[in-house]
Amino acid sequence: MSTIVRIEGLTVAFGGTPVVRDVDMEVPAGGITVLLGRSGSGKTTLLRAVNRLNECFPGCTTSGRVRLALKDGHLDAYAPDTNVEELRRRVGMVFQTPNVLPMSVEKNLLLPLRLVCGIAGLEAHERMRSALNEAGLWDEVENRLNAGAQTLSGGQQQRLCLARAIALEPDVLLLDEPTASVDYQSALRLEELLLRLKERYTLLVVSHSLRQAQRIAERIVVMRAGQISRVLEKGELAKAGSLEEVLDDCF
Numbered sequence: 001m002s003t004i005v006r007i008e009g010l011t012v013a014f015g016g017t018p019v020v021r022d023v024d025m026e027v028p029a030g031g032i033t034v035l036l037g038r039s040g041s042g043k044t045t046l047l048r049a050v051n052r053l054n055e056c057f058p059g060c061t062t063s064g065r066v067r068l069a070l071k072d073g074h075l076d077a078y079a080p081d082t083n084v085e086e087l088r089r090r091v092g093m094v095f096q097t098p099n100v101l102p103m104s105v106e107k108n109l110l111l112p113l114r115l116v117c118g119i120a121g122l123e124a125h126e127r128m129r130s131a132l133n134e135a136g137l138w139d140e141v142e143n144r145l146n147a148g149a150q151t152l153s154g155g156q157q158q159r160l161c162l163a164r165a166i167a168l169e170p171d172v173l174l175l176d177e178p179t180a181s182v183d184y185q186s187a188l189r190l191e192e193l194l195l196r197l198k199e200r201y202t203l204l205v206v207s208h209s210l211r212q213a214q215r216i217a218e219r220i221v222v223m224r225a226g227q228i229s230r231v232l233e234k235g236e237l238a239k240a241g242s243l244e245e246v247l248d249d250c251f
């Protein structure tokens with residue numbers, strides 16, 4: 001399987017204190033890679049390093065390389081001439097708490113499409129519909145496109161955020177505990193959605209649930225104190241001893 005994200009010697013520090021330390025990691029193209037680990041082990045910081053979102057925090061410094069092998073060529077995330085807007089379009093992110101824009105359901109998709117991709121009119125509406133469909137939300141919102149996005153349920157808002165990312169046609173989707181703020185049934189529904197989306201996108205997902213990782217991941221990467229402590233391929237968790245070792249690392 002080819003590698004789509006190659007992380008080399010990545011160190012991220014806040015105020016001079018490294019929280020991700022000299023990490024090497026490869027994310028295979030297609031499928032779901034789940035990042036597990038204790039609270040504070042650096043999972044979110046590692047995720048945000050892929051599309052340079054850590055730079056939004058003052059006092060954050062990053063060293064090392066993140067290289068992406070995209071459909072139409074390579075992108076070196078931290079090269080001086082890299083267009084960060086383009087990087088973030090190709091590597092979308094969905095946060096733990098749904099961050100819908102305080103405007104209508106349709107504007108949540110149409111506005112980024114216009115601002116990021118310069119797409120408006122019929123083409124934008126077609127993209128919106130297709131993204132809402134892919135996110136399993138179209139049937140629930142087709143008659144509420146002008147309603148405020150905040151009137152949607154938590155699970156629907158999270159799917160709206162996914163649709164917003166998908167509409168920009170990314171290659172990689174970063175998902176930070178995407179099911180953390182929804183109830184169990186909505187979480188299972190989101191998991192089913194992720195399993196469908198992995199056919200088209202590479203998903204890198206932070207999770208706190210070993211069971212969730214077992215259900216959805218092709219590969220589990222376990223972090224401990226800013227470093228990767230183990231990588232398990234699908235099925236390896238079932239091997240004698242693996243589960244205990246991962247539990248020990250994570251909880």
Ligand SMILES: Nc1ncnc2c1ncn2[C@@H]1O[C@H](COP(=O)(O)OP(=O)(O)OP(=O)(O)O)[C@@H](O)[C@H]1O
Nearest residue numbers: 014019037038039040041042043044045046057206
């Ligand atoms: N913007 C920031 N400014 C300062 N320190 C930060 C910032 N973001 C993260 N950190 C610190 O970096 C360390 C790793 O945090 P991170 O959120 O990456 O861990 P995590 O494994 O995702 O944790 P959790 O599972 O609790 O979300 C923590 O000590 C955290 O306090």
